[in-house]
Every structure is written in structure tokens, then in C-alpha cells.
Amino acid sequence: MTTDAWLAQLTAAAASLSGWELVAVLLGVAYLLLAVRESLWCWYAAFASTAIFLWLFWQVGLLMESALQVYYLAMALYGWYQWRGGASTPAAASLQPLPIGTWPVRHHLLAVAAILVASATSGFLLERHTDAMLPYVDSFTTWGSILTTWMVARKLLENWLYWLVIDSVSIYLYLERGLFLTAALFAVYLVIVVFGYRQWRKQYHLQCTSG
Incomplete structure (x- = not known):
């Protein structure tokens, strides 16, 4: 593809961008920035962004991504509750916020294996029985996101390390389906994810020292 053709394609894509996609993207960025700061408000942004993306992904035939958004809605509520330390009132939450934790290597090995098996299984079923686009890639980002959101x-x-892989693959997926603004969002995510990992790791070490 020539440079002129590529620029023409980008111009056409920009003209077709949905206003709702822009809102979802901005809320998605807000969610991640707030999560880096361990702010409870990240879950409010996540819930609103997810509701919009649910509709957008359904419109472009990403069935697994659409189903994933339903899970995200539930996890926004679960994450909000957990980050409050499982507390039912703001006063109690401020006394016992959820600390940053870590997993041993064996848990990561089991998690990666489970993601790959689930992706292969659902990808095969979608390819055989639906008109879903890019079923294996769609499945991988979906199952990976399910675990990582939890x-x-x-x-x-x-x-944050899981998101580095998932978001990179997601960029390809969204570019293929013409969701250019969403792909750009995930490119921004990659930068924020690196910063988020460094910030949380620093906080985790402070917890260990103070504990």
C-alpha cells in the first residue's frame, strides 16, 4: 500500500469514528490512570466505558469481546467492593484498604496454560459455528482479559505484565476491525501499563518494608 493510499484510509477512518467510541476511549484512559493511583474512582470510569464498548464491539462482530464487556461490568462492581477492603461503608473502607499482593511462579504457569487452552477451545468453536471475526485472536484477548481483570x-x-501482552495483541485485533480510535487507546495503555507496574511495584516494596 502506498503512502497516499494509507493516508486516505486513515482519513476515511477518522471521519467514520463514533462519538461514543471517543467517550469510551476517554473513560478507558481515565480508568487506567486512576487505577495506577489506586483510586476507587477507577471502577466508576471502568463501568461507564465498558457499557459503551459492549455496544460497539457487538456492532462490528467481535462476539467474544462483546461477552467480555458483560464480565467487565460485573468486575467493575466487584473491584469497587474489593478495593474498599470488602467494606460496606466509606468509613470502614478507609481503615482497611486492599493491599497490593503478588503470585508465586506456579500460579502464573497455571494461569497462562488455562488462558491458552480456553482460547484454543473457544476459538475453534467460534470458527466452526459462528461468523465471528478473528476467533482465535478474539478468544485470546478475551480469556486473558477475564483473568487479568480479576x-x-x-x-x-x-x-500489569499480563496487560502488556494482552493490549499488544488487542491493538492488532482492533486495527483489523476498523476500530482505529480503540487501537490508539490500547497503544496509550501500553505506556500507562509500564508506568503502572513501576508505581505498584514501588508501593508493594513499601508495604513489605513497613509491614
């Missing part, structure tokens, strides 16, 4: 809700340090 890791965020539990404040596990390594969630």
Missing part, C-alpha cells in the same frame, strides 16, 4: 480487582502486582 487480578486487578484483587490488586495483584503482576496484572
Whole structure:
């Protein structure tokens, strides 16, 4: 593809961007920045962004990604509750916030194996029985995100490393389906994820020292 053709394609894509996609992207960035700061408000941004993406992904035939958004909605509520230390009132939450934790290597090996098996299984079923686009890639980002979102809700340090892989693959997926602004969002995510890992690791070491 020539440079002129590529620029023409980008111009056409920009003109077709949905206003709702822009709102979802901005809320998605807000969610991640707030998560880096361990702010409870990240879950409010996550819930609103997810509701919009649920509709967008359904419109472009990413069935697994659409199903994933339903899970995200539930996890936004779960994460909000967990980050409050499982407390039902703000006063109690401020006394016992959820600390950052970590996993042993064996847990990561089991987690990666489970993601790959689940991705291969659902990818095969989607390819055989639906008109889903890129079923194996879609499945990988979906199952990986399911686990990693739970890791965020539990404040596990390594969630940021998982997101590095998942977000990189997601960029390819969204570019293929013409969701250019969403792909750009995930490129921004990659930068924030690196910063988030460093910030959480520093906080984790402070916890260990003070504990």
C-alpha cells in the first residue's frame, strides 16, 4: 500500500469514528490512570466505558469481546467492593484498604496454560459455528482479559505484565476491525501499563518494608 493510499484510509477512518467510541476511549484512559493511583474512582470510569464498548464491539462482530464487556461490568462492581477492603461503608473502607499482593511462579504457569487452552477451545468453536471475526485472536484477548481483570480487582502486582501482552495483541485485533480510535487507546495503555507496574511495584516494596 502506498503512502497516499494509507493516508486516505486513515482519513476515511477518522471521519467514520463514533462519538461514543471517543467517550469510551476517554473513560478507558481515565480508568487506567486512576487505577495506577489506586483510586476507587477507577471502577466508576471502568463501568461507564465498558457499557459503551459492549455496544460497539457487538456492532462490528467481535462476539467474544462483546461477552467480555458483560464480565467487565460485573468486575467493575466487584473491584469497587474489593478495593474498599470488602467494606460496606466509606468509613470502614478507609481503615482497611486492599493491599497490593503478588503470585508465586506456579500460579502464573497455571494461569497462562488455562488462558491458552480456553482460547484454543473457544476459538475453534467460534470458527466452526459462528461468523465471528478473528476467533482465535478474539478468544485470546478475551480469556486473558477475564483473568487479568480479576487480578486487578484483587490488586495483584503482576496484572500489569499480563496487560502488556494482552493490549499488544488487542491493538492488532482492533486495527483489523476498523476500530482505529480503540487501537490508539490500547497503544496509550501500553505506556500507562509500564508506568503502572513501576508505581505498584514501588508501593508493594513499601508495604513489605513497613509491614
